[in-house]
Amino acid sequence: MRKRARIAVIGGGQNCEHDVSCASAAAVRAALDPSRYDAVSLTIGRDGTWHGPGGQPLDPSTSGSLAAAVDVLATCDVVLPLVHGPLGEDGTLAALCELAGVPYVGSPVRAGALAMDKWATKLVAEAVGVRTAPGRLVTRSSTVDFTGPVVVKPVAAGSSFGVRLVEHEEDLGPAIEAALELDERVLVEEVITGREIDIAVLDDPDEGRRTGPPLEIVVSSGLFDTTVKYDGSADFVIPAPLTDVEAKALSDAALRVYEVLGCRDIARVDFFLTDEGFVLNEVNTMPGMTAQSQVPKMFAAAGLSYPDLLDRLIRSAAAR
Incomplete structure (x- = not known):
């Protein structure tokens, strides 16, 4: 340069x-x-x-x-x-x-397309032994039976837009219709009860590929949806209180999914930690990047400032 x-x-x-x-x-x-x-x-x-x-x-x-x-x-x-x-x-x-x-800066074409597609991400993750929430793919021609509380989400949308928790049968159809306004395919998943833990992965030109301190999202009730995500009511706990075994398992799983999807430079891999272990939620190949966003805050907690994080991402891209 x-x-x-x-x-x-x-x-x-x-x-x-x-x-x-x-x-x-x-x-x-x-x-x-x-x-x-x-x-x-x-x-x-x-x-x-x-x-x-x-x-x-x-x-x-x-x-x-x-x-x-x-x-x-x-x-x-x-x-x-x-x-x-x-x-x-x-x-x-x-x-x-x-x-x-x-x-x-960021993931190449194939990785971006795969990670944006939540259904494809589930298939890839399950193939390498990373558990995901049981669910099904729905289109306008699908018939869906209500079997209990579910989460409805567009297959390819971000910031939790179109995501709804459905607890009553009469609300399922409207939730699917709302999600279909954002994508022609929708996921209907079983509700996973657990702690929300995020892992950031960085291809650091100085230290090699690594993860930042885990972050736990704490909300008072309900989903970490679009409103909660941006109204400041959620708390980010960094590092998330985890045992060494839990922290290593989550880090290893995040790195495995990042690698098999073909991600590059930066990504945030989101999990639920349940009594039976961890469950992958989704992968963000270009997560929010303000200083108050999750990924910059995670690396700041590890001593890597926001400007330094950006500098490393730029240097990684320039070196290719």
Whole structure:
């Protein structure tokens, strides 16, 4: 990289996580050391139009803005694609960077697509011995019998959008319909009773692949849904109070799933810890990246500051 590296920071996106992605991108831009990095702001509008610094469209026509964005990316040393959810985290932006020939932070195309698909993630995890919640895949043509409390969630959406706990039979149909508004496929899973524990995995250019201190999400009641996730009512306990055996088992499982999915650079692997052991919930290949998000807080607890975490991610991408 040149002495002051040019870093494209992409936020926004064409999905329900648009605002969350904008927050991640803004926080990253503010945290990058200006003596080392020249942060170039790019934002994907809800309509797909690309915007540059100051929010101005890169091209007056929507059809031309993507070409203009590729021109900007070609001038950059590294891309930080901070678009969570579909048309971003699902491998879409990774594919764009691959085609443009620009190094980027995060998982490659296949890993992003697999991890974004919660059904595919379940199949991969079960194949390597990591247990997941029993459930079934549902489409608009499916018939679902209510067998007890279930969690309904879109197969490919993030930030808990569309996720509902269904405790009564009459609520199952509306919950599935709401999830189908976000994805054409829906998961209906058995409710898992246990502690919510997250493990962050980092490909550290200085120390090699490692996990951060485990984080426990403590909520007063119900699910860790979209409202609770962003209203500040949840507590993050770092490190989570675990036995050495539990901590090692969770770390090993997170690393195993990260590797078999083909993840790279950074990911957050979410589990439930039950009386019968741990159960994988999901994998986020581009988790929230503000200083107050789970992954930066986990590594901060291990002594790796937010700017240093970003620096290591950028250096990893630049070295490829």
